[in-house]
Amino acid sequence: MDTTQLLKGVLDAAVLAVVADEDGYGYDVVRRLRAAGLVEVGDASVYGTLRRLYSGGMLTSYVVPSDEGPHRKYYGINAQGRAMLDTQRKEWQEFSGTLTGLLTTEGAA
Amino acid sequence: MSTTLTPETVVLDQVRRYAADVRAHLADLSPEQVDDLTDGLEADLAEALADMPGSLRPVAAGGQVPDGGATALLDVAARFGPAAVYAAELRSAAGLDPAAPGPRPRIGLRGRLFVLGGIFGSGWKSLWAPVTSTPQWAAFLEFAAVLRPAWWVLRAWVVVLVAYGWFHRPQNFELVPQATYWRLLLVVAVVVSVQWGRERWLRWRGLHLLRKAVDVVAVLVAVPLFVSAAFGANAELNGLRTSSGGSYQQGYDDGVRDARSGIFGASGVSADGTGSGVYVDGSQVSNLFVYDASGRALQDVQIFDDQGRPVRTLTGEGVAQAWSLPDFEQGWYFQPSLSTDGRDRWNVYPLRGLPDDAVEWDGSDRPVPLEGEQPRSMPAPFLQAQSLLVPSTGGTAPAPDQPGGAATTPVTPEAPQVPADGEDPAGPPAEGTAAPSARVPGTPSPAAASPVVEVSTGAAPSGD
Numbered sequence: 001m002d003t004t005q006l007l008k009g010v011l012d013a014a015v016l017a018v019v020a021d022e023d024g025y026g027y028d029v030v031r032r033l034r035a036a037g038l039v040e041v042g043d044a045s046v047y048g049t050l051r052r053l054y055s056g057g058m059l060t061s062y063v064v065p066s067d068e069g070p071h072r073k074y075y076g077i078n079a080q081g082r083a084m085l086d087t088q089r090k091e092w093q094e095f096s097g098t099l100t101g102l103l104t105t106e107g108a109a
Numbered sequence: 110m111s112t113t114l115t116p117e118t119v120v121l122d123q124v125r126r127y128a129a130d131v132r133a134h135l136a137d138l139s140p141e142q143v144d145d146l147t148d149g150l151e152a153d154l155a156e157a158l159a160d161m162p163g164s165l166r167p168v169a170a171g172g173q174v175p176d177g178g179a180t181a182l183l184d185v186a187a188r189f190g191p192a193a194v195y196a197a198e199l200r201s202a203a204g205l206d207p208a209a210p211g212p213r214p215r216i217g218l219r220g221r222l223f224v225l226g227g228i229f230g231s232g233w234k235s236l237w238a239p240v241t242s243t244p245q246w247a248a249f250l251e252f253a254a255v256l257r258p259a260w261w262v263l264r265a266w267v268v269v270l271v272a273y274g275w276f277h278r279p280q281n282f283e284l285v286p287q288a289t290y291w292r293l294l295l296v297v298a299v300v301v302s303v304q305w306g307r308e309r310w311l312r313w314r315g316l317h318l319l320r321k322a323v324d325v326v327a328v329l330v331a332v333p334l335f336v337s338a339a340f341g342a343n344a345e346l347n348g349l350r351t352s353s354g355g356s357y358q359q360g361y362d363d364g365v366r367d368a369r370s371g372i373f374g375a376s377g378v379s380a381d382g383t384g385s386g387v388y389v390d391g392s393q394v395s396n397l398f399v400y401d402a403s404g405r406a407l408q409d410v411q412i413f414d415d416q417g418r419p420v421r422t423l424t425g426e427g428v429a430q431a432w433s434l435p436d437f438e439q440g441w442y443f444q445p446s447l448s449t450d451g452r453d454r455w456n457v458y459p460l461r462g463l464p465d466d467a468v469e470w471d472g473s474d475r476p477v478p479l480e481g482e483q484p485r486s487m488p489a490p491f492l493q494a495q496s497l498l499v500p501s502t503g504g505t506a507p508a509p510d511q512p513g514g515a516a517t518t519p520v521t522p523e524a525p526q527v528p529a530d531g532e533d534p535a536g537p538p539a540e541g542t543a544a545p546s547a548r549v550p551g552t553p554s555p556a557a558a559s560p561v562v563e564v565s566t567g568a569a570p571s572g573d
């Protein structure tokens with residue numbers, strides 16, 4: 001199964017969840033997603049998703065200057081983002097429950 | 110080149126190049142969008158690379174970059190994929206439309222125009238095929254080919270004239286610019302254009318299109334230019350000048366001069382009330398002063414031509430514009446007389462008028478006297494003119510053979526049949542004005558006296 005295709009539909013929720021846990025900059029979010037097991041997630045997909053969620057008003061953003069190199073842009077979740085995350089969490093649980101049930105039945109049969 | 114660099118600077122350098130490459134693939138977005146998408150990109154890339162030790166082996170090995178960093182750059186691309194793909198992913202994840210630069214093959218604007226041109230071009234050609242396949246067309250092309258050098262000269266001339274007109278805004282059209290350096294430029298342009306046409310100079314590919322564009326523009330300019338030149342031929346030959354309306358006015362003046370006999374031999378009220386008036390030696394007359402046979406100045410004299418049309422010195426805009434009088438600083442607005450039926454009369458001389466500060470604009474098409482102001486007379490050129498030797502009865506007596514001797518009765522409203530005449534100013538052609546007016550000095554035409562009065566009420570439709 002092409003997990004990158006599966007990931008597309010749920011990347012928003014995954015990114016929101018990671019940022020809700022703790023503020024993070026672009027690659028930091030990528031790293032945490034990968035550490036959580038989404039090893040195939042693309043850097044640019046995550047960065048783009050962060051920008052889109054920010055534009056949509058789900059995230060806050062602030063820049064932290066860096067001594068060693070270029071500055072870093074951190075993202076944090078806000079109330080709207082949390083509401084969105086809650087919705088998506090419920091939707092995912094329903095969907096995954098349905099699909100799990102479906103696949104389990106088929107596998108058993 | 111072999112430069113000692115720390116691994117960090119090399120990585121950053123490569124990362125910057127890669128980031129710049131990504132930005133280049135987002136160039137169709139607004140700068141703000143690009144900034145928003147790629148802000149902090151270098152930091153993220155650098156850190157991602159640092160997370161994968163070994164990906165930059167050539168740099169890490171000795172701190173030396175043997176080939177200017179190309180190997181390291183390759184590693185950056187190997188880690189993140191081609192910049193174009195990276196940019197496309199960034200763009201689509203951010204919810205932006207995938208644009209022309211992307212993984213798909215690029216046709217480019219030029220390619221598309223080419224394809225479009227091919228589609229239209231072939232359709233256009235087949236449309237004209239019935240014409241272009243004839244031997245006559247071939248003959249025409251052969252003929253046109255002979256004229257090409259003339260066209261090369263003409264297009265240079267047109268381009269220079271347009272540029273000259275643009276920069277100098279000359280009052281009159283100049284076939285050959287007055288300024289010397291513009292003449293020089295004309296010569297240079299002709300040489301360039303001819304050499305260009307002979308394909309001796311300027312043979313770059315891009316200029317092929319430019320040449321077509323210049324040709325099209327030159328045709329678009331040259332045709333109207335020739336048309337206007339043809340219509341303004343009079344003025345053109347009299348010193349190569351024409352201006353908007355000038356040539357027409359000049360032609361009209363010439364006609365007036367030819368037809369004129371006496372002071373107001375040729376006055377006209379044209380259908381739209383413009384382009385007419387009274388002229389003496391080519392200059393327009395604003396006011397007329399009338400003296401009787403004994404040389405006395407007359408006031409409030411109505412003047413008509415042989416067809417019963419009011420002779421108006423002021424027509425069209427003339428009734429609303431300020432005139433300048435000799436030795437009088439203010440502008441002067443002429444005012445009409447009023448007939449008993451309440452209509453303005455502009456053929457009553459000498460016309461009275463008012464200076465600037467005694468009139469107001471009340472929204473009508475001409476200024477009206479301020480409250481309490483009365484139109485004033487202008488000083489006459491002579492208090493007394495020379496007496497005439499004509500029999501004293503000739504000039505002033507009412508026409509003996511007309512009923513009622515109506516000439517002395519200024520205005521009588523009963524003249525029902527006349528409006529038809531009065532409304533037909535274009536009526537009999539110009540010869541009708543010229544011939545009878547030539548007769549005027551000889552005999553104070555008895556037939557003229559009576560119609561004058563009747564027309565004075567009847568010609569109202571054109572006398573507003």
